[in-house]
Amino acid sequence: MATRTSAFRAAALVLLAYACVQVLQAQTKITLPKNKYTPEQDVQLGREAADEARKQYPIINDDRIDTYLTALGDRLVAAAPSEFKQSVYEYSFTPVNLKEINAFALPGGPMFVHRGMFDAAAEEGEVAGVMAHELSHVLLRHGTANATKAQNPWLQLGQLAGAIGGAVVGGGLGSAISQGSQFGLSTLLLSYSRDFEKEADLLGAQIMARAGYDPRALAHMFETIAKEAKANGSGAPQWMSSHPDPGNRTVYITKEAEHLEIAVPADTSQFEPIKRVFASLPPAKTMSELSRTGVSSSDASRGDAAQAVGTPGQPVSRPSTKYKAINGGKIFQASVPSDWTSVSSDSTIKVVPMNGYGPLRGEMVFTHGVEFGVATASSRNLVEATQGWLNAVAQSNPDLRQAGNMQSLRMSNRSALAVSLVNPSPLGGQERIGAYTTFLADGTLxxxxxxxxxxxxxLFQDSFTRIVNSIKLTDR
Ligand SMILES: [Zn+2]
Known part of the structure; x- marks a missing residue:
């Protein structure tokens, strides 16, 4: 399957007041998005994820850099609008010895800044810009706002908090932060919509101005990042994959900058000396070097292609008759052959034998194994909801055909449906697909x-049957 921001004096006062009003009116008003989580929960999530990140990333331990970065971060926090600053936030600014131009901030305040950002920046304002942008994601609580929007039952709150250990960073380093991890938690907390990107840009620009930097430096840094992406040829750098370009960035940041009054310019005299301190450190690693060698973790690399389990097209062994238990958060438990490997994304868990899932001719293919997942139901009627879901599956598998009627059965003591399908196998010939559906307590499929x-x-049928019989839904 294919997968996928006096009179004279009076007149002067009036003029001054008018100017203030003008500034207030012209500056873009940024509001907090809907969020069902509390700021305390942001802090807890961020704290756990940051602990994990500190284990897996090559953290730079240098007093001069720490002092500099913390002073810069604190200056930005001080310049942030008070209505967004929650007293519970725990801001921290941690330098990382990685080459890519990147920075990321976790809910509730922990921020990590790659050394590559300093190497690429022509002036302090550019680094300050990206940090102000990241800080804006924290202040606007975009990570948990994403989780609020997701409506994904994997992410019921207990799950969200409990799943963090090893999950946000993914347990494996290559998946680190930007890539999917268990239930896609990191993707959810650290990948933003274009709307959120624009808000972070605009709030970031406002914070920069109040901190004494020209917001246009932020636009310039984005241009640098985009250039690096092109030069690499290997597609967008990591930063761009989690911070998609809303388009016209330079235009709207420049426009916002025209309405902002830049405070007393920040003292940037330490920027060049700090670049020299960075230059004296051991060479920075790239993310891919890091995922190969690891820091404290020897777990295999992930990432999109690296999430592969073996090489599709190579022989696949018959399933082990030994079984192991797997857990799908608060949703289900099941038993699967002990030699199969779990691969998780936002809303699915695949469990596959060696060579059953990976890239083949430029596409991720899933040739052998099982997938557990949740999908929004298009109807309260199970037949209709199942049909709707199958239609969605068929969008990426246009030749998918139903083979026989839907059968009613029980799965974990609930009414369920089973249907057989055929589809051209990416390996040639046909593949057989079995699909089983039921409703969760909240109406999700x-x-x-x-x-x-x-x-x-x-060779596989017994295992498939044994797995379906082992499924225990635990959502209520
Ligand atoms: Zn962003």
Whole structure:
């Protein structure tokens, strides 16, 4: 399957007041997005994730850099609008010895800044700009606002908090922060919509101005990042994958800057000396070097292609008759062959044998194994909801065909449906797909899906059946 911001004096006062009003009116008003979590929960999430990040990233331990970065961060926090500053936030600014131009901030305040950012920046304002942008994501609570929007039952709150250990950073380093991890938590907390990006840019620009930097430096840094992306040829750098370009960035940041009064210019005399301190450190690693060697973790790298389990097209062994338990958050438990590997994304967990999932001719293919997932139900009627979901699956698999009628059955003591499908296998010939669906307590569709090439169906059928019989839904 394919997968996917006096009179004279009176007149002067009036003029002054008018000017203030003008500034207030012209500056873009930024508001907090909807969020069902509390600021305390942001802090807890961020704290756990930061602990994990500190274990997995090559943190720079240098007093001069720490002092500099913390002073810069504190200056930005001091310049941030008070209505967004929660007293519980725990701001920190941690330098990381990584080459890519990147920075990320976790809910509630912990921020990590790659050394590559300093190497690429022509002036302090550029680094301050990206940090102000990241700080804006923290202040606007975009991570948990994402989780609020997601409506994903994996992410019921207990799950959100409990899943952090090893999950935000993904347990494996390559997946670190920007890549998917268990239930896509990191993706959710650290990938932003274009709307959120623009808000972070605009609030970031306002903070910069109040901190004594020209906001246009932020636009310039974005241009530098975009240039690096092109020069690499390997697609967008990490920063761009989690901070998508809303378009016209330079234009709207420049426009916002025209309405902002830049405070007393910040003292940037330490910027060049700090760049020299960075230059005296051991060489920075790239993310891919880090994922190969790790820091404290030896877990294999992930990332999109690296999330592969073996190489599709290579032989796949018949499933082990030994089983192991897996847990899908608060949603389900099941038993799967002990030699299969779990691969998680936002709303799915695939469990696959070696060579059952990975890139093939430029596309991620899923040739052998099972997938558990949740999907928004298009109807309260199970047949209709199942059909709606199958139609969505068929969008990325246009030749998917139903083979036989839907069958009613029980799954974990609930009414469920089963349907057989055929689809061209990416390996040639046909593949057999089994799909099982039922409703979760909140009306979301839960599914269990099996995939195997037709010619190997006999070898896998017992395992598929044994897995479906082991499924225990735990959402209520
Ligand atoms: Zn952003």
């Amino acid at each position: 839960f599914y269990y899906l099996t995939v195997v090439p037709e010619r190997e169906q006999q």
